[in-house]
Amino acid sequence: MSTTPDLHTLSGAYAAHALxxxxxxxxxxxxxRCSACAGEVAxxxxxxxxxxxxxxxxxxxxxxxxxxxxxPEVRQLAPVAAVSxxxxxxxxxxxxxGRFALAASVAGAVGLGGLAVQQHREADQARDxxxxxxxxxxxxxxxxxxxxxxxxxPDARTVSARDGAGSGxxxxxxxxxxxxxxxxxxPQPKAGTTYQLWYDDAGTMRPAGLLPGAGGSVLxxxxxxxxxxxxxxxxxxxxxxxxxxxxxxxxxxx
Amino acid sequence: xxxxVPLPTPRWRGPELKELVAKVAFGDHDAFGRxxxxxxxxxxxxxxxxxxxxxxxxxxxxxxxxxxxxxxxRYRPDRGEVLxxxxxxxxxxxxxxxxxxxxxxxxxxLAAARxxxxxxxxxxxxxxxxxxxxxxxxxxRTLTELQRESVTLAYYRGYSYREVADMLGAPLGTVKxxxxxxxxxxxxCLGVGS
Numbered sequence: 001m002s003t004t005p006d007l008h009t010l011s012g013a014y015a016a017h018a019l020x021x022x023x024x025x026x027x028x029x030x031x032x033r034c035s036a037c038a039g040e041v042a043x044x045x046x047x048x049x050x051x052x053x054x055x056x057x058x059x060x061x062x063x064x065x066x067x068x069x070x071x072p073e074v075r076q077l078a079p080v081a082a083v084s085x086x087x088x089x090x091x092x093x094x095x096x097x098g099r100f101a102l103a104a105s106v107a108g109a110v111g112l113g114g115l116a117v118q119q120h121r122e123a124d125q126a127r128d129x130x131x132x133x134x135x136x137x138x139x140x141x142x143x144x145x146x147x148x149x150x151x152x153x154p155d156a157r158t159v160s161a162r163d164g165a166g167s168g169x170x171x172x173x174x175x176x177x178x179x180x181x182x183x184x185x186x187p188q189p190k191a192g193t194t195y196q197l198w199y200d201d202a203g204t205m206r207p208a209g210l211l212p213g214a215g216g217s218v219l220x221x222x223x224x225x226x227x228x229x230x231x232x233x234x235x236x237x238x239x240x241x242x243x244x245x246x247x248x249x250x251x252x253x254x
Numbered sequence: 255x256x257x258x259v260p261l262p263t264p265r266w267r268g269p270e271l272k273e274l275v276a277k278v279a280f281g282d283h284d285a286f287g288r289x290x291x292x293x294x295x296x297x298x299x300x301x302x303x304x305x306x307x308x309x310x311x312x313x314x315x316x317x318x319x320x321x322x323x324x325x326x327x328r329y330r331p332d333r334g335e336v337l338x339x340x341x342x343x344x345x346x347x348x349x350x351x352x353x354x355x356x357x358x359x360x361x362x363x364l365a366a367a368r369x370x371x372x373x374x375x376x377x378x379x380x381x382x383x384x385x386x387x388x389x390x391x392x393x394x395r396t397l398t399e400l401q402r403e404s405v406t407l408a409y410y411r412g413y414s415y416r417e418v419a420d421m422l423g424a425p426l427g428t429v430k431x432x433x434x435x436x437x438x439x440x441x442x443c444l445g446v447g448s
Contacts, residue, residue, distance in 0.1 A: 009430050009431050010430060010434075013408065013415040013434070015437065016405065016408040016409045016437075017349040017412075018408035018414050018415040019414065043447045044437045045334070046441075046447065047440050048409055048437070049341040049342065050389075050390055050446065051405075051406075051440075052299070052300035052303075052341040052344070052409075053296040053299075053300075053337060053341065054387040054390040054391075055299035055303045055410075056296040056298075056386070059294040059295060059297075059312075059315060060298070060308070063294070063316060064287070064291075066316060067290060067316055067319045067320060067323075068283065071320075071323055076323065076324055076327060077325055077328060078327055079327040
C-alpha cells in the first residue's frame with residue numbers, strides 16, 4: 001500500500017490526468033487532508049494550462065453557432081453554498097452516465113465538509129444535524145425520528161447537493177454502514193416514474209431503494225459496504241435493476 | 255520570422271474573463287459568446303493535440319464549451335484563473351475520450367495513416383499563441399529528457415503514467431517522481447504562482 005509521502009509524489013500525475021481511477025480516488029482522499037498538495041496541484045494545473053494554451057488553434061468554423069444554439073437545452077447549475085477541499089470529486093463511467101459526470105464531479109465537491117465530531121459535542125451536533133436534515137427535507141417529526149439513531153451516530157456525516165430548486169442530503173455512518181437520503185423540493189416525478197437511489201460501487205450502481213415522492217427521507221436499502229457514494233436517478237415506477245433514467249445527482253461519501 | 259508584434263497580456267488572462275464567467279453563470283448568452291471567443295482556441299488546440307483527430311476534437315470542444323456554460327456558477331475566482339479551469343476540463347475530457355476503447359482504436363488507425371503535424375496558424379490572432387508556444391518550448395528544454403518525456407507523453411498524448419513508464423522502459427516510481435519534478439521545474443520557469 002502507498003504511504004503518505006508516496007501518495008504525495010502523485011500530484012504531478014494527478015494534475016496531468018495520468019492516474020487510473022483507483023489511484024485518482026486514493027489521491028483525492030489524500031488531497032482533501034493535505035492543503036500543501038492542493039496548492040501544488042493547483043499550480044500544476046496552471047502550469048499545464050500554459051502547455052495547453054501554447055497549442056491554441058482556430059476552432060472549426062460554425063462550431064460557435066452550434067454551441068450557442070445548444071445553450072437553451074443545457075440547464076445551468078446553481079452556485080453552491082459550501083465547497084469541500086479541492087479535488088474532492090469523483091466521476092462515473094462516461095458511457096453509462098454521459099453528461100451526468102459533470103453533475104457528479106460538482107456534486108462530489110459540494111457538501112457540508114467533514115463535520116468532524118468532537119466527543120463532548122456529539123449530542124449537540126446530532127441535534128443540529130437532525131434539525132438541518134429535517135429542515136432540508138421538510139420531513140415530518142416522525143420521519144426525522146426514524147433516522148435519529150443514524151443521525152446520532154458519533155461518526156455520522158452529511159453531504160448535500162442541489163438540483164435546480166431542490167436539494168438532497170445523504171447522512172451516513174461508516175461505523176453503522178448505513179446511509180439515509182433526505183430530499184427537499186425536488187421536481188415532482190412524472191406519473192409512472194420515481195426517484196431511485198443507488199450505491200456507487202466503483203462505478204457500478206447498486207439499487208438502494210426508492211424515494212417516496214419528491215420529498216421526505218428514506219433509509220437506504222442495504223449496507224454501504226465499500227460504496228463511494230450515493231446516486232439518484234429517475235426510473236420507471238417500481239424502480240430498475242440498473243440505472244436507466246435521467247441522473248439527478250451524485251453525492252460522494254467524502 | 256518577419257515581424258513580431260509585442261502583445262500585452264494574452265486575452266485569456268486577467269479579470270475580464272472572470273467577469274465574463276460570472277455573467278455566464280447568470281445565463282448571459284452574449285457573455286458566453288465572448289467567453290467562447292477567448293477560450294475556444296486553446297480548448298480546441300489542446301484537445302486536438304491529445305486526440306489527433308479533428309472530428310473528435312470538434313465534438314469534445316463542443317462538450318467542453320457546454321460544460322462551461324453548465325458549470326459557470328461553480329467557478330471559484332479565488333482558486334485561480336479561468337483558462338486553467340477551462341483547460342483542466344478540456345484535458346480531462348480529451349483523456350477520457352482517448353482512454354475509451356473505441357477512441358484508442360481510432361487513434362491508432364489515424365496515427366498509422368498520418369503523422370501529427372503541429373499547426374501554426376500564422377494569422378495575427380495567433381501571434382500571442384506563438385509567443386506563448388516559444389516560452390513553453392524554451393522551458394520544456396530546461397527539463398531532463400525523462401522529465402520532459404514524462405510530462406509531454408501524459409499531457410499532450412493522454413497516456414497514463416503506467417503507459418508512460420512502459421513506453422520509456424522506466425520504473426513506475428521514477429516516472430511518477432520525474433513527472434512531478436518536471437512540473438515543478440516548468441512551473442518555476444513559466445513563473446506560475448509567483
